[in-house]
Amino acid sequence: MVSREFLEAAAESVVKCDKDQAVDLAHQALDKGMDPLEVITDGFTVGIVRVGEMFDRGELFLPELVLCSEVMKAATDILNAAVVKEEQVKGAKVVIGTVEGDIHDIGKGIVVTLMKAHGFEVYDLGRDVPIMRFIEEAERVGADVIGSSALLTTTMEGQKKLEEALRQEGLREKYKTIVGGAPVTERWRKRIGADAYAENATDAVTKVLQLLEG
Ligand code: B12
Incomplete structure (x- = not known):
């Protein structure tokens, strides 16, 4: 289980459009042996959904949405690459x-x-x-x-x-x-x-x- 504090920091790094912090947290997650999928789903994704809601309410605009999504993508690219491959499923x-x-x-x-x-x-x-x-x-x-x-x-x-x-x-x-x-x-x-x-x-x-x- 990844700590709530860590997941919240991941979410906030996307909301604040802080790429350095997001990338650093993604690396930290891997170094500390956290489940990459849990960090994506319960951390960074929560952040980008918040960003979407702010965009919806007119609290931020398209250029910021673009930047925050780039932060999200940079972090998830690192974590996606670390998801472990399981056995080949026949014919899928x-x-x-x-x-x-x-x-x-x-x-x-x-x-x-x-x-x-x-x-x-x-x-x-x-x-x-x-x-x-x-x-x-x-x-x-x-x-x-x-x-x-x-x-x-x-x-x-x-x-x-x-x-x-x-x-x-x-x-x-x-x-x-x-x-x-x-x-x-x-x-x-x-x-x-x-x-x-x-x-x-x-x-x-x-x-x-x-x-x-x-
Ligand atoms: C990031 C983002 C962007 C980024 C996208 C970057 C990128 N490379 O993807 C950028 C800035 C480019 C962008 C652009 C636009 N966006 Co946008 N965007 C978002 C945002 C904030 C997050 C989307 C996201 O990545 N979510 C996180 C991921 C993990 O969740 P997900 O995509 O839902 O995927 C999960 C599931 O749905 C499912 N899933 C997804 N795909 C599939 C496929 C299969 C087969 C299966 C089984 C499951 C599955 O599994 C995923 C993992 O759990 C959403 C808000 C939101 N809450 O969705 C708005 C949102 C989707 N965008 C919106 C809008 C309006 C736009 C623009 C039109 C803005 C504009 N005025 O230009 C443009 C559209 C450009 C275009 N032609 O596509 C609106 C859509 C409104 C509507 N009703 O249609 C939203 C809802 C924001 C809002 N609240 O207004 N956007």
Whole structure:
């Protein structure tokens, strides 16, 4: 268990846009043998969510949001790289990306890290990914699962388009689909006909394993 003080310091380093402190805390966490995922989830992520709320309330503006997200990314890059890889899971090939028009990729990056840590073979298409790219890549690598991330209410529409495109191409039954991102819900999943929704990276791994079993 990581101490509350440490997690709070991690969160505050993002809120204060203090890159040196965030990077220092990420290194300290690793040096002291803390669980990198706990530090990301209960520390730095809490900070970036606070930043989002401040942006929402008009207490800070886009340039600050950009800077704070860079601080968040610098810290999570260090911690993501240290997440331990487990045994290869048979046949778990996942194509994942953030949908077109959307450049948010911090959360998707954490999902990718944890999936890789569980031995999944992950093909990360990055961000602002055209819908057909997901399908082309899934076909190319023989994927089992296609995962899409959307952080804007407007770009969630891309997840719906992906379902429609898979149906149009006659490929819907060939792949399992999983959706995620802050505004995405179980209700949205049902509405668009995706196979699974996951709230966070740990849940994403669990849901993919369930999809592969089912
Ligand atoms: C950081 C950030 C940015 C950064 C992104 C940097 C980057 N490289 O990602 C920057 C500054 C670039 C940015 C830009 C913008 N942003 Co912004 N941003 C955020 C912020 C503060 C945090 C997002 C984040 O990283 N969260 C932390 C991660 C860990 O959480 P997460 O992304 O939700 O991911 C977790 C789960 O959702 C899930 N998950 C995520 N992806 C997937 C995928 C799969 C397959 C699965 C299973 C699970 C899963 O697992 C993750 C790990 O637990 C949010 C606020 C918020 N609370 O979400 C606003 C927010 C998303 N942004 C917002 C806005 C409006 C914008 C801009 C339009 C601002 C502008 N005026 O230009 C632009 C959009 C640019 C674009 N076209 O995409 C709004 C969206 C409002 C809405 N209703 O649509 C928010 C909600 C802020 C707000 N409250 O107003 N943003």
